[in-house]
Amino acid sequence: xxxxxxxxxxxxxxxxxxxxxxxxxxxNSIPEVTINxxxxxxxxxxxxxxxxxxxxxxxxxxxxxxxMNGNSEIIFDIIDNGVGFNICDYKEPSLSDIVRQKRKGGxxxxxxxxxxxxxxxxxxxxKNVYRLHKKI
Amino acid sequence: MVExxxxxxxxxxxxxxxxxxDASSSxxxxxxxxxxxxxxxxxMVNCEQLxxxxxxxxxxxxxYINDLEEKGIKLVIYGLSKKVHxxxxxxxxxxxxxxxxxxxxxxxxxxxx
Numbered sequence: 001x002x003x004x005x006x007x008x009x010x011x012x013x014x015x016x017x018x019x020x021x022x023x024x025x026x027x028n029s030i031p032e033v034t035i036n037x038x039x040x041x042x043x044x045x046x047x048x049x050x051x052x053x054x055x056x057x058x059x060x061x062x063x064x065x066x067x068m069n070g071n072s073e074i075i076f077d078i079i080d081n082g083v084g085f086n087i088c089d090y091k092e093p094s095l096s097d098i099v100r101q102k103r104k105g106g107x108x109x110x111x112x113x114x115x116x117x118x119x120x121x122x123x124x125x126x127k128n129v130y131r132l133h134k135k136i
Numbered sequence: 137m138v139e140x141x142x143x144x145x146x147x148x149x150x151x152x153x154x155x156x157x158d159a160s161s162s163x164x165x166x167x168x169x170x171x172x173x174x175x176x177x178x179x180m181v182n183c184e185q186l187x188x189x190x191x192x193x194x195x196x197x198x199x200y201i202n203d204l205e206e207k208g209i210k211l212v213i214y215g216l217s218k219k220v221h222x223x224x225x226x227x228x229x230x231x232x233x234x235x236x237x238x239x240x241x242x243x244x245x246x247x248x249x
Contacts, residue, residue, distance in 0.1 A: 011158075014158050015137065015156065033219045033222050036223070037222065037226070039188075040190060043190050047191075050159075095227065098195075098198055099198055099202060099232065102200075102203070104162075104196055104199045108191035110191075
């Protein structure tokens with residue numbers, strides 16, 4: 001099964017993205033705590049793209065594709081045509097540095113890495129696919 | 137969407153966080169914590185109606201950890217649902233912040249019992 005959702009690059013759309021994911025994942029008898037973490041990981045990637053790659057420009061869009069192939073893996077594709085942030089190159093800051101520097105950002109991708117089993121960036125000529133794998 | 141209610145009871149300031157704290161709404165939690173930590177030494181954060189938190193919200197809490205220590209402020213978070221509590225646990229933030237089950241527990245910590 002494949003589910004798709006397209007939204008404009010506005011932070012206010014994150015709530016709609018979460019609703020879509022909750023609906024899709026809710027149909028598949030996945031525990032609530034797990035659903036919430038999966039929704040969170042996708043939310044984090046989308047927020048990063050909307051804010052940093054698209055500068056909250058509502059004329060630009062990102063697209064989501066959730067694929068469940070009957071086996072025990074779910075694949076989340078977040079597709080955009082931005083500059084292509086290489087999520088795999090992300091170096092984790094230490095929590096103590098963040099606390100000491102009183103930084104409010106910087107832990108979103110840390111969460112994504114902890115939650116998902118595998119993260120890929122598939123960079124095409126016109127679009128980037130941020131692919132998150134999770135075994136259920 | 138998040139709604140934040142602030143109440144003062146004797147010298148204990150309570151911030152009730154209702155709804156969802158994400159990249160678009162974490163600013164409201166930040167404003168509320170900023171005000172609270174500049175004025176009060178005993179702060180409770182009621183999360184009984186917090187349905188969702190993302191890294192933006194976690195980051196807000198983290199950015200005050202140093203201030204709490206420096207200013208001698210007691211801040212206790214309570215009422216987290218299982219799924220929201222799990223989000224605090226993923227990165228170990230439950231070890232850096234004071235989190236307790238309910239209001240009674242929070243009062244106990246605030247009053248030093």
